[in-house]
Amino acid sequence: MALFVxxxxxxxxxxxxxxxxxxxxxxxxxxxxxxxxxxxxATQAERAAMIARLGLDRPVWAQYLTFLGNxxxxxxxTSFVHGRPALSLILSRMPATFELVFWALAIASxxxxxxxxxxxxxxxxxxxxxxxxxxxxxxxxxxxxxGMVLILIFAVWLQWxxxxxxxETVSLLGIPLSFLTLDxxxxxxxxxVNLAIPNIALMIRLTAAGAAxxxxxxxxxxxxxxxxxxxxxxxxxxLRNILIPIxxxxxxxxxxxxxxSTITETVFAWPGMGRLLITSIYQLDRPVVVAYVMLVTFIxxxxxxxxxxxxxxxxxxxxxxxxxx
Amino acid sequence: xxxxxxxxxxxxxxxxxxxxxxxxxxxRKLRRRxxxxxxxxxxxxxxxxxxxxPFLAPQDxxxxxxxxxxxxxxxxxxxxxxxxxxxLGTDSQGRDMLSAILYGLRVSLLVGLxxxxxxxxxxxxxxxxxxxxGGRIETLLMRFVDFVLGFPSILVALVLLxxxxxxxxxxxxxxxxxxxxxxxxIMRSAALSERRKEYVEAAENLGYSRLRVMFRHIMPNxxxxxLVVATVQIASAITLEATLSFLGVGVPVTEPSLGLLVxxxxxxxLSGDYWISFYPGIALLVLISSLNLVGDRLRTALDxxxx
Numbered sequence: 001m002a003l004f005v006x007x008x009x010x011x012x013x014x015x016x017x018x019x020x021x022x023x024x025x026x027x028x029x030x031x032x033x034x035x036x037x038x039x040x041x042a043t044q045a046e047r048a049a050m051i052a053r054l055g056l057d058r059p060v061w062a063q064y065l066t067f068l069g070n071x072x073x074x075x076x077x078t079s080f081v082h083g084r085p086a087l088s089l090i091l092s093r094m095p096a097t098f099e100l101v102f103w104a105l106a107i108a109s110x111x112x113x114x115x116x117x118x119x120x121x122x123x124x125x126x127x128x129x130x131x132x133x134x135x136x137x138x139x140x141x142x143x144x145x146x147g148m149v150l151i152l153i154f155a156v157w158l159q160w161x162x163x164x165x166x167x168e169t170v171s172l173l174g175i176p177l178s179f180l181t182l183d184x185x186x187x188x189x190x191x192x193v194n195l196a197i198p199n200i201a202l203m204i205r206l207t208a209a210g211a212a213x214x215x216x217x218x219x220x221x222x223x224x225x226x227x228x229x230x231x232x233x234x235x236x237x238x239l240r241n242i243l244i245p246i247x248x249x250x251x252x253x254x255x256x257x258x259x260x261s262t263i264t265e266t267v268f269a270w271p272g273m274g275r276l277l278i279t280s281i282y283q284l285d286r287p288v289v290v291a292y293v294m295l296v297t298f299i300x301x302x303x304x305x306x307x308x309x310x311x312x313x314x315x316x317x318x319x320x321x322x323x324x325x
Numbered sequence: 326x327x328x329x330x331x332x333x334x335x336x337x338x339x340x341x342x343x344x345x346x347x348x349x350x351x352x353r354k355l356r357r358r359x360x361x362x363x364x365x366x367x368x369x370x371x372x373x374x375x376x377x378x379p380f381l382a383p384q385d386x387x388x389x390x391x392x393x394x395x396x397x398x399x400x401x402x403x404x405x406x407x408x409x410x411x412x413l414g415t416d417s418q419g420r421d422m423l424s425a426i427l428y429g430l431r432v433s434l435l436v437g438l439x440x441x442x443x444x445x446x447x448x449x450x451x452x453x454x455x456x457x458x459g460g461r462i463e464t465l466l467m468r469f470v471d472f473v474l475g476f477p478s479i480l481v482a483l484v485l486l487x488x489x490x491x492x493x494x495x496x497x498x499x500x501x502x503x504x505x506x507x508x509x510x511i512m513r514s515a516a517l518s519e520r521r522k523e524y525v526e527a528a529e530n531l532g533y534s535r536l537r538v539m540f541r542h543i544m545p546n547x548x549x550x551x552l553v554v555a556t557v558q559i560a561s562a563i564t565l566e567a568t569l570s571f572l573g574v575g576v577p578v579t580e581p582s583l584g585l586l587v588x589x590x591x592x593x594x595l596s597g598d599y600w601i602s603f604y605p606g607i608a609l610l611v612l613i614s615s616l617n618l619v620g621d622r623l624r625t626a627l628d629x630x631x632x
Contacts, residue, residue, distance in 0.1 A: 015472060015475070018472065023484075026484075026485075026488050027488065133360060133618070133621075136614060136617050136618055136621055137614055139617070140560070140610060140613045140614035140617045141610055141613075141614075142564055142567055142568060142571075142584075142606065142609050142610065142613070143568065144567075144568055144571045144572075144584070144587065144588075145587050145602070145605075145606030145609065145610070148587065148591060148594055148602050148606070149603070149606070151594065151595070152594055152599050152602075152603070155595075156594065156595060156596075156597055156599075157597075163595065255477070256477040259476075259477035259479055259480035260477060260479055262479065262480075262483065262572075263479070263568060263571075263572065266572060277483070278483075278572060278573075281483070281487040281574060282573065289484060289487060293480075293484055296480065297476075300475065300476070304475070
């Protein structure tokens with residue numbers, strides 16, 4: 001187990017390194033940052049002095065090492081537009097995004113798993129097949145358009161819910177949260193639903209496939225032969241066994257929803273880090289883009305690591321080393 | 326989001342149907358199912374509409390002389406001063422929405438097909454090389470594939486386009502970079518199971534070159550799995566293009582794109598003029614869900630566990 005943990009840790013660090021090199025090369029090969037930083041009316045000498053001060057005259061690898069050294073100390077550059085450290089700027093927007101992602105996953109599990117379980121247990125019936133086909137629609141609707149249709153129905157036509165913004169927040173341990181106020185809840189509803197819909201479909205499909213396979217396994221037949229009540233079979237045997245892949249996917253989805261919430265945040269003007277990424281791209285605010293990529297990669301790697309460890313702890317049958325290929 | 330549909334547990338690890346009459350019978354049965362037939366007919370209609378565009382579209386939405394600002398924001402079915410009927414209404418510049426949607430569909434299809442083909446060719450080659458060469462090369466290639474697939478497509482494409490700028494060609498490049506690894510992974514696992522079969526051994530014993538065995542023997546027999554992935558990936562490429570264009574980093578404003586049309590209607594939607602954003606999205610939805618439906622049925626049909 002210790003070897004497995006160490007191996008995965010080293011791999012994760014390698015991934016972070018690779019991404020830092022890729023993003024560094026991508027950013028600094030596309031345009032000279034001096035063109036952005038040096039005022040256009042500067043003389044040739046001033047320009048050269050500025051370039052020397054920023055260290056842009058040094059070889060690429062030396063510049064990269066400086067970037068890396070700063071990054072390791074939590075300094076990912078300063079935003080051109082806001083004049084604040086890029087990392088703290090992104091971190092200040094993080095709670096808003098995490099709140100969306102968390103509730104979207106919670107709703108997706110609460111709705112998707114029971115429906116999926118029902119479909120899987122009734123595998124082959126007409127209703128189950130129709131529900132599976134219907135779930136295709138769930139992940140086929142383009143997210144940005146779905147958000148606008150939600151706004152059209154609930155904000156423009158019915159006028160039940162607000163179309164934009166985060167609403168009133170309450171600070172809990174210094175973190176502003178929306179779900180604790182009625183106004184915040186009303187603002188959150190549409191973006192959370194928008195983000196949750198494809199994941200409801202995903203949860204349904206995953207659970208249904210797992211349950212349909214599990215009911216034909218020997219342990220379920222044996223439990224049935226033993227006279228165990230059907231409800232108990234479902235809860236103790238079927239659900240338990242399909243929970244591991246579901247937990248894995250939930251972990252991975254947490255990371256990918258942070259990226260996908262960019263679209264939802266743009267449509268609903270939700271002040272999260274995804275919307276910050278989009279505005280930074282428009283404003284050519286490269287340090288923020290770089291910091292965003294590094295931070296999200298870090299979250300990704302951390303979540304994947306956590307999922308792997310949980311997986312290994314939950315299921316002793318997992319052959320730890322082989323599983324990594 | 327289509328790449329996480331639970332279909333990822335790899336149909337390729339199971340032996341594909343190499344028996345041709347059997348495969349033909351299976352595909353015939355598949356085509357007869359009403360849902361598949363409906364989806365295929367829809368797809369055929371969309372492709373045909375894209376090809377026959379100049380004859381079908383009531384006007385050229387990118388010819389400024391073809392429409393007039395006088396007719397702007399007409400609701401669906403509205404009439405212009407000259408008595409022209411706009412079935413799906415007009416946008417803020419008096420452009421016929423139906424024509425704009427038809428033009429946008431063509432770009433969507435083009436981007437989807439071109440990027441999918443390039444990504445598929447790259448992925449097939451990488452997967453084949455990994456499976457046939459084995460050893461260090463395989464480990465290295467597949468680690469890279471895992472690395473690429475570890476990131477959500479939207480994030481990679483977004484950041485990439487932020488660096489290289491907008492354009493149809495650049496969107497295609499971004500989609501290829503995001504998608505090729507999917508094909509490499511599926512091709513490798515399909516090729517691995519094929520490589521152990523007798524006909525490959527026979528071909529090798531006949532003294533055929535490695536390349537010939539790879540492309541003439543192993544590849545054709547591994548294509549089933551790749552095609553299932555391709556159907557779903559076209560849908561995801563089209564979604565990606567529309568999303569990137571909507572976010573303002575994809576296709577430039579001078580090109581017709583469904584994503585751009587939806588974005589341009591956003592402000593009008595808030596005041597109740599819904600049709601500018603609504604109908605282009607419906608077109609996207611029909612196209613994407615038809616592709617996903619066919620992909621889903623194809624996967625189930627090729628899965629030997631269900632018969």
